[in-house]
Structures are given as structure tokens and as C-alpha cells.
Amino acid sequence: MKHKPKKLSDQTIVITGASSGIGLVTARMAAEKGAKLVLAARSEEALRQLCVEINDQGGQATYVVADVSNQEDVRRVAQAAQTKFGGFDTWINDAGVSIYGKLEDIPVEDMRKLFDTNVWGLIYGSLEAVKHLKQRGGTIINIGSILSESTAILQTIYSASKHAVKGFTDGLRMELEMDEAPVVVTLIKPAAIDTPYPLHAKNYMEREAQHAPPAYAPKP
Numbered sequence: 001m002k003h004k005p006k007k008l009s010d011q012t013i014v015i016t017g018a019s020s021g022i023g024l025v026t027a028r029m030a031a032e033k034g035a036k037l038v039l040a041a042r043s044e045e046a047l048r049q050l051c052v053e054i055n056d057q058g059g060q061a062t063y064v065v066a067d068v069s070n071q072e073d074v075r076r077v078a079q080a081a082q083t084k085f086g087g088f089d090t091w092i093n094d095a096g097v098s099i100y101g102k103l104e105d106i107p108v109e110d111m112r113k114l115f116d117t118n119v120w121g122l123i124y125g126s127l128e129a130v131k132h133l134k135q136r137g138g139t140i141i142n143i144g145s146i147l148s149e150s151t152a153i154l155q156t157i158y159s160a161s162k163h164a165v166k167g168f169t170d171g172l173r174m175e176l177e178m179d180e181a182p183v184v185v186t187l188i189k190p191a192a193i194d195t196p197y198p199l200h201a202k203n204y205m206e207r208e209a210q211h212a213p214p215a216y217a218p219k220p
Contacts, residue, residue, distance in 0.1 A: 003137045003182035005089070009034030012085040014077060016068050016125055017095030019046035022143060022190070026092065031059035038081040038088060040066040040073075041095065060085075068095045068121030069113070078128045090139040091129035093122040098158040101204025111157045118161035119168070126172055130183065137182035142169045146191045 005011075013030050017023035019041035027039055031054040039061060041047055047063035054061040064080045066073035081088040096118045099106055122142055129140045148166035151159040166187060173185035 003139075003184050005139055005184065011089040012036040012038065012081060012087065013090045013092065014038045014040070014081055014088045014125075014129070015092045015094055016040045016066070016074075016077070016121070017093075017143075018050065018063075019043045021094075023092070023094040024050065026094065027054070027061070031057070031061060034059075036085050037061040038077065038084065039063045040068070040077045042067050067117075068093075068125060069116035071120075071124045074121070074124040074128055077125075078132060082132075087132060087136060088129075088138070089133075089136075090141065091125060091133070092141045092143070093125040094143045095121050096143065096161075098155060099204070100154055102154065103156055105204045106157060114157055115161055115164070118158070119164045122165055123168060126168070130172070130176070130181075133183045134176075134179075134181045139184045139186065140172075141186045141188060144169065144187045144189045146189050148187070148189050 008030060011030075013035045015023050015027050015030075015037065018027045018037075018039035023039075023041070027037055027050060031037060037054065037060065039047055039050060040063065042065065044063075044065045047065065051061045051063050062080060062084050064073075064077045066077050068074055078088075097114055099110055099114055126140055126142065129138070132138075133140070142165060144165045145159075145162040147155065147159040148162040151163075166189075169185060169187040176183045176185060
């Protein structure tokens, strides 16, 4: 079943990883277009400031402090959207972390934590969105990476997680098409984006982590 998305001004959008980078810019741009927003991240202060900014400018935004690696936290995000706005139309899985360094230097526990956020957090969000959107129609947008298609040296575990994101997203899309569900599934695969991503990443290299050039502005 084909689904025609609503205008942004008529949508409620959930964004994980909304406190910085692509998530932050997306939230601001969606608010400018009149979308209602449910914003999730681990940093309460950053979320609070963003919601104040959006609401003071005439928008409508609420936030949920959530760690997407915890499935119950992801459920609370969906519940907040239901309580505040009666549901949602688009769910954007943007939350993600990275690690720089040689595989043999990175603790396995850190690798597992990265997969818990980048892969399991996205799976939890997608499944929560499907449960809701199968009934009313809507869109799921997963943020992958150009590294969903290749692997960057010294970002191997991050690249592996984005390969997994692509495989999951492609499979989810095909299953929903098989069920003729009114849900559009999109995978975004950015190259290097000029955000604090390297600063937030764990770094096991002997030098400072930097974007591979060219790094594009997060806002077009």
C-alpha cells in the first residue's frame, strides 16, 4: 500500500539523537516548517534548551531523556508522542556514537556499547515506530552512513555497525512492502558532516580524531 506523507506542518516527528549534530539541525529545520516535535537524547540540559528555543519561536516541542540502547527508554519516547500529540507520523533514528582506533586496541565492551546504540537503538526505534505507523501510515528514517557501503580504516567497528543498519533497514522495508503496510522506510547515508561527532567519539589513536575531508555542513 502506497503512503503519501503529510506536509511537514501537519506532522508530528520523533527524533532521537536530537541534542547535537544532524539531529539538532533536523529538529530546528522541522520546527521552522511547523512540525510538532518529540525530541530524545541523553542530555537533558541540551534537550531542555532546544525545546525552549523552539517553543519560544512559536513551535511545539517536547523532550524525553532517553538512552536508545535501553528498549524501555525507547518505548517511553513513543508513549510521550502519544500522550502529548496523539501519536506521530515520522520517526527518525539519528542517535549514534563512534570509536576511533585499531580493533586490537579497543575493548570489546566498548564495541558492544557502540552496537547497543547504533544498531540495537535503531532496531528498538524502528520496531516501536512500525507498531504505531502500521495502523495510521507514516515514515521511518534511519541515519546510516557512507560507511554503510564501505569501511573506513580506524573506524572499523563504527563501519560494521552502519553495515548492520543498512541490512536491517533494507529487510524492514521489504517486509513492510510484503505486508502492504502504509509505511515508507528510508536510509540516509551521509558522508562526513561538520558536527561534533569526532569530539564525542571514543578515541584510541595517538592523534586527535578528525573528519575525513571534505566535511559538509549539516544544514543545506
